Amino acid sequence: MSLRGEKRTEFPQSVRKKAFARCCQQAPEGVDNIPGVPQCEGCGVQLSPRTGIIYEHDQPDGLGGEPTLENCKVHCKNCADIKTHTEDNPRMRKADAVLKATYGLRPAKRQQIKSRGFQPAERQHRASSPVNKWRGF
Ligand SMILES: [Zn+2]
Incomplete structure (x- = not known):
C-alpha cells in the first residue's frame, strides 16, 4: 500500500500474453532477434x-x-533489479518525500527529555594533598 492508499495493480493475463508475444518478435536495439524466442x-x-x-x-x-x-x-x-534499484526506488522516495512535506505527513516531533544534570561538586579550596603511601609502615 502506498502513501496514497492505492493497492498495487498487476498486469492482467491478456496483457502479459501480448507482452510475451512482443518480446518473442523483437529484440532491443543492438541485439539480434531470435524469432520465436523470448528475449x-x-x-x-x-x-x-x-x-x-x-x-x-x-x-x-x-x-x-x-x-x-x-x-x-x-x-x-537482472534488468528488473537494476531498474528497481536505480530508477524506480529513488523516484518513489523522492515522490514520497515531496508528498510528506506538502501534506503534513512528516512524523510528529518528539519532545526532548531533559536530564537534571550532575550536581556541581563542592568548591575545592586547595589541591588535594599527596597520598602518603608509607603511612602505617
Ligand atoms: Zn535483461
Missing part, C-alpha cells in the same frame, strides 16, 4: 527460468503507471 526487453538475453522473466511497469505503479501493454516491459531478473 529480455532490456538487455536481449534469452529468457528462461534461469534468467527469470518479470513483467515490469515501465512507469512505476506507485507513480500512476497503468497496467497496460504499453507500460509493460518483459525483463530478466
Whole structure:
C-alpha cells in the first residue's frame, strides 16, 4: 500500500500474453532477434527460468503507471533489479518525500527529555594533598 492508499495493480493475463508475444518478435536495439524466442526487453538475453522473466511497469505503479501493454516491459531478473534499484526506488522516495512535506505527513516531533544534570561538586579550596603511601609502615 502506498502513501496514497492505492493497492498495487498487476498486469492482467491478456496483457502479459501480448507482452510475451512482443518480446518473442523483437529484440532491443543492438541485439539480434531470435524469432520465436523470448528475449529480455532490456538487455536481449534469452529468457528462461534461469534468467527469470518479470513483467515490469515501465512507469512505476506507485507513480500512476497503468497496467497496460504499453507500460509493460518483459525483463530478466537482472534488468528488473537494476531498474528497481536505480530508477524506480529513488523516484518513489523522492515522490514520497515531496508528498510528506506538502501534506503534513512528516512524523510528529518528539519532545526532548531533559536530564537534571550532575550536581556541581563542592568548591575545592586547595589541591588535594599527596597520598602518603608509607603511612602505617
Ligand atoms: Zn535483461
